Amino acid sequence: MLDKRQFYIDGQWVDPVEGKDFEVINPATEQPVAVISLGSSSDLDKAVAAAKVAFETWSETSVEDRAALIERVIKIYERRSAEMDDAIRLEMGAPAKFVREQQTPAGSGHFQATLEALKSHQWERPSPRGGSTLRDEPIGVCGLITPWNWPINQIAAKVAPALAAGCTMVLKPSEVAPLSAMLFAEILHEAGCPAGVFNLVNGDGLGVGAPMSSHQDIDMVSFTGSTRAGTSVSQNAAPTVKRVALELGGKSANLLFADADLETAVRTSVEGCFSNSGQSCDAPTRLLVERSVYDEAVTLAKRFAEETEVGNPEKDGDHIGPVVSQLQYDRIQGHIEAGLKDDNKLITGGPGKPEGLETGYYVRPTIFADVSNDMHVAREEIFGPVLAILPFDTEIDAIRIANDTPYGLAAYIQTGDPERANRVARKLRAGNVYINGAGIDYDVPFGGYKQSGNGREFGQFGLEDFLELKAITA
Incomplete structure (x- = not known):
């Protein structure tokens, strides 16, 4: 059984403040395949602090530097795709061919679409009638909460645009299917992601998700999951008036x-x-x-x-x-x-x-x-x-x-x-x-009306979710 009880904080794997073991179950065998730790608000505080420090420098990096990191991530991700296949199959029971052809490729698909958006985005532009400058800037420290059903798809759909925008982040993947997320942290580390830019804390909704939503040093929460849980995220985030992006349920x-x-x-x-x-x-x-x-x-x-x-x-x-x-x-x-x-x-x-x-x-x-x-x-x-x-x-x-x-x-x-x-x-x-059977397109906006959420992910539209718009008038 894999021992995955550490968290990735400030560029290194660290022990939880207080260990609380949780078994990851293989849905096909009903047997544990790994043990993780469920984090707490103390672990989250450490990760947020690291992200806040890292934001001071990462937010000032050039488009070229951020693009270079994303290109390295894509290259390493594709090299380690067989490992990602195994992780997703073990944690959520997705069949080998389906994982190989649809689940795992979603990760590189999102990073490639984001890379193209990053390179083409107009970061500064004149105002419509002139006289002022409009400037897109990273929103800040982001809390990312992702589900188990398309684990790496949703992680990549959030991490890629956050990195491209110049944000720093703390990821809380589903505790039910965390193995792909932890492998992804290894890929980012190998790609040379600067310490504190990406952090990972495992945990459940009560222990990490709720404190993340309400954390005063987190500027944005991007959540994918049930409508019920998304409502709670919005309620918890309201006192700090942070941005909340929700991708929720459906009955299509x-x-x-x-x-x-x-x-x-x-x-x-x-x-x-x-x-x-x-x-x-x-x-x-x-x-x-x-x-x-x-x-x-x-x-x-x-x-x-x-x-x-x-x-x-x-x-x-x-x-x-x-x-x-x-x-x-x-x-x-x-x-x-x-x-x-x-x-x-x-x-x-x-x-x-x-x-x-x-x-x-x-x-x-x-x-x-x-x-x-x-x-x-x-x-x-x-x-x-x-x-x-x-x-x-x-x-x-x-x-x-x-x-x-x-x-x-x-x-x-x-x-x-x-x-x-x-x-x-x-x-x-x-x-x-x-x-007539058309499939997914990583370049078009993905998101819902009504109780299916707000905001849009994928490509240029996902990038915009992680940006603030500033007007400079002289």
Whole structure:
């Protein structure tokens, strides 16, 4: 079992002020693979103090110096990508191929997009009518709180722009999946990141997250996680009037029109929902189908779900793995049980584990059909491989159902009519709209409307989140 009980503070690995051991569990075996320490406000204070000192010099570095560091990080990250694959597979149970092709590459993808944004950004410019200078400056010391479901993706989406902006930072990764974060700290150290610029303190929300949100020497908190936890971050941060950037939950609608290539659209929809074992905030978990093709779509969805293989993350292939923890498994089972009580139809899956997978936090790929938008499985973010299928009659009806949610992170459209795709996309209250299976783009803004958060990440837009705008008038 790996001993990972130290924190990375001021350029070195240090012991916690007061050790509190916490086991990291492999979701596929239910056995511990590492032990970390859960930090406290005292550990956080040390890290913030180091970041505050480092900010005095790092904030004054040139674009060229910051770009050079990011280039070294990318090179080392790519060299150590196999280690990152192993870390993510162990800590969250993501299958080997999925980690290798999607989870790990997200890290270098964000750093590359940020590097391009850094080099092209106009740091000083004249005011619109002249007479003054507008100057972008780093916001200061940043607290970064990241989740377990896409661990290195969210770390890189915050650390890369913070470094590029000239900020210093303290990272609190999820205590459930901290191994990728600790490997990432090693990569930054090897790349020559100056002492105090990047610091890492493991811990839970109560011990480190809450003190970070309220810390008087932290100028910004960037948080990714549940809407409930994001609300707490905002409340804790309010007395210090620090900037808070939130990327939160979702219950994303996927609008499938009759003029789409039905088999391809349904397959893409099912795979998108079940990808990463359903543990994605922007997963298309509500499939809205035009009534004229509804029955056929349900039949296809059932077939594709039952063709979805669930298995050991160490095995190479296109299967899905377990969910991340016993707690997550139990929550998903509760949502499925609640779905069974509603007046809808369970067409495949259901409670319990897949046959032959009694050990590990495996969930049966599950689909509910004939769902109405007021039902539990249509309202709640389940965060597992559970799909709700709802019928609609008209384009207006589809848009109304899609927008009838407290969330607004993502939306999806499947149609053979480009004009309809663009028309509907403009009416959907979501930060990101994907048409006909389009994938992620690290250069475009990522973030949500309503209770899915505020601010935007990725590329130029992520960089701007970590900047203050100063006007100099002579």
